[in-house]
Amino acid sequence: MTATALGRPAREPIAWGAIRAIVARDLTAVRRAKAVFLPMLFVPALLLVVVPLGIGLAARSVGSVDVSPFLDRLPADLAAPIATRPPSEQMILLVNGYLLAPLFLIVPLMVSAVLAADAFAGEKERRTLESLLHLPVSDRDLFLAKLLVSFIPALAVSWIGFVCFAIVSNGVGWPVVHRIFVPTQLWMVMIVWVAPAVAALGLGVMVRVSARAETAQEANQLGGAVILPLIFLAMGQATGLLLVDLPIAVGIGAFVWLIAIWLIARGAKRFTRDRMSI
Amino acid sequence: MLLSPPVDARLDTAIRTEGLAKAFGSRRAVDDLTLDVAPGEVLALLGPNGAGKTTTVRLLNGVLAPDAGRATVLGLDPAVEGDAVRRRTGVLTENAGLDDRLTARENLVYTARIRGMARDEAEHRATEVLEQFAMTDMADLRVHGFSTGQRKRVALARALLHDPEILFLDEPTSGLDPTATREVIGLIARLASEEGRTVILCTHFLGEAGRLADRMAVLHRGRLVVFGRPDEIAAGLWPGLDVDVDLDGPADVGLVETVRALAGVIDARPSDPGLRVVVEDREAVPGVAAALGARGVVLYGITPRPPTLEDVYFAIEAQVEATT
Numbered sequence: 090m091t092a093t094a095l096g097r098p099a100r101e102p103i104a105w106g107a108i109r110a111i112v113a114r115d116l117t118a119v120r121r122a123k124a125v126f127l128p129m130l131f132v133p134a135l136l137l138v139v140v141p142l143g144i145g146l147a148a149r150s151v152g153s154v155d156v157s158p159f160l161d162r163l164p165a166d167l168a169a170p171i172a173t174r175p176p177s178e179q180m181i182l183l184v185n186g187y188l189l190a191p192l193f194l195i196v197p198l199m200v201s202a203v204l205a206a207d208a209f210a211g212e213k214e215r216r217t218l219e220s221l222l223h224l225p226v227s228d229r230d231l232f233l234a235k236l237l238v239s240f241i242p243a244l245a246v247s248w249i250g251f252v253c254f255a256i257v258s259n260g261v262g263w264p265v266v267h268r269i270f271v272p273t274q275l276w277m278v279m280i281v282w283v284a285p286a287v288a289a290l291g292l293g294v295m296v297r298v299s300a301r302a303e304t305a306q307e308a309n310q311l312g313g314a315v316i317l318p319l320i321f322l323a324m325g326q327a328t329g330l331l332l333v334d335l336p337i338a339v340g341i342g343a344f345v346w347l348i349a350i351w352l353i354a355r356g357a358k359r360f361t362r363d364r365m366s367i
Numbered sequence: 368m369l370l371s372p373p374v375d376a377r378l379d380t381a382i383r384t385e386g387l388a389k390a391f392g393s394r395r396a397v398d399d400l401t402l403d404v405a406p407g408e409v410l411a412l413l414g415p416n417g418a419g420k421t422t423t424v425r426l427l428n429g430v431l432a433p434d435a436g437r438a439t440v441l442g443l444d445p446a447v448e449g450d451a452v453r454r455r456t457g458v459l460t461e462n463a464g465l466d467d468r469l470t471a472r473e474n475l476v477y478t479a480r481i482r483g484m485a486r487d488e489a490e491h492r493a494t495e496v497l498e499q500f501a502m503t504d505m506a507d508l509r510v511h512g513f514s515t516g517q518r519k520r521v522a523l524a525r526a527l528l529h530d531p532e533i534l535f536l537d538e539p540t541s542g543l544d545p546t547a548t549r550e551v552i553g554l555i556a557r558l559a560s561e562e563g564r565t566v567i568l569c570t571h572f573l574g575e576a577g578r579l580a581d582r583m584a585v586l587h588r589g590r591l592v593v594f595g596r597p598d599e600i601a602a603g604l605w606p607g608l609d610v611d612v613d614l615d616g617p618a619d620v621g622l623v624e625t626v627r628a629l630a631g632v633i634d635a636r637p638s639d640p641g642l643r644v645v646v647e648d649r650e651a652v653p654g655v656a657a658a659l660g661a662r663g664v665v666l667y668g669i670t671p672r673p674p675t676l677e678d679v680y681f682a683i684e685a686q687v688e689a690t691t
Contacts, residue, residue: 110480118468220464222430224481225453362449363432366425
């Protein structure tokens, strides 16, 4: 008898009712855990509301800022729409329409990683895992529920956050730009393609590290290293060292999806009652 | 009312294991375990920490896969049909396993929903079992502030939400104060005796097991060292039945010899209140009383003292320790 034989045979249909109940239970509990919940609101609010608001207000107050040295280093297809605008518009178009896009990826990554750490390692930490394993939910459905607990809110926070970002950016930039300039094409690729991939990556990393971690905090520390490439990406974008244009963004998204799917698939193989209850 | 008919009457055993084994690395947690549990029976699974009790419960619920042997629970193999088994069993884990961030009611309702109940039914059942365990007043408070006893009661209510045919209770009174222990034991006794449920009681508190169990299985380092009714096991361990005779002081040598010579008496020796007599069975007790009366001895009391489960357990443990 192998461990994978435990639980409901794979041919049985997915028990969506049980999955919905697990997702609802976990999200209700997370909503009440201020240490988990507040950072998930604070970071998106900072990145997607406070920063664009500040940039917009600065652009309005200082008038024109010479961003041409930076624009010279950008790929032509990205720089052209900005360079052809009046100097007073260029800073807000550059920052809110371009430079913040990679930084935005921290939001889906952080939300999915924090929730996944709570969903996987947190069950061990709270000593609620064993009673969950004694319920009639297959390993597959339990794993799926835990993925959704992390993935759906990560996308929801990202997308709602982006809508706020667009409203703030366009609102505060209107007196300068006189038109709706967010979302740009780069933003659309980030939102629709790269952000879900990054959320899945955070999830995949946490599924792996949670198998070894005993607490959600430990999992977060172990998984924290995954945020570093994103910081480098954002810094590269800001300094012009790594220039994310549309093809690169699509490519990064595809690469991240591949890694995420590989991590999640490996995590799924190891996600058996026999392993978890030891 | 919680009760559904106990285990399917067509089944002559609720649980059967044959050569069940599970190891973690080089440590054998359960080793060649063979036993059976009848429908409606209360089985005490006894042993010190690390004896294999919790692993046995996990194996029987399909949470762990055995390395060897097989188990049948309600006619199903838990290693293959784990969900089907878990739909019909309820487990109180040693740690109550409640989410502190949820209320007592939410802990129960979400569990009921995961078990497949519709929302209304889940709410109704949660209310019903919380009332049964006298937790109605605390139903909508977060579990975070609950005492260990209150947590156990909520967890026990949760284990019974779906009216399971077999109830596994893993250390149900650990961490409880004496009052809470008595309450929980009373609840379990009611579940076992009045509701006729099959109960597997894992414990190292022998008093509760002695009060509740029909049979006992003693595990030692994963191996079953004894299995049966406590009185039958005791009969194999000690000849006869102890009887305490209260004479308000130790008996003199002559009296001891007189009693020792009586029919049906195996042994007699002086004790603090009078005499400790070992008789072949309780039929010999009136003869002892009559002989004492005939000698004009003032008799304050005569009490048969069958061995408790605790006596049996410690005698077995001593035997096991002596042979290992």
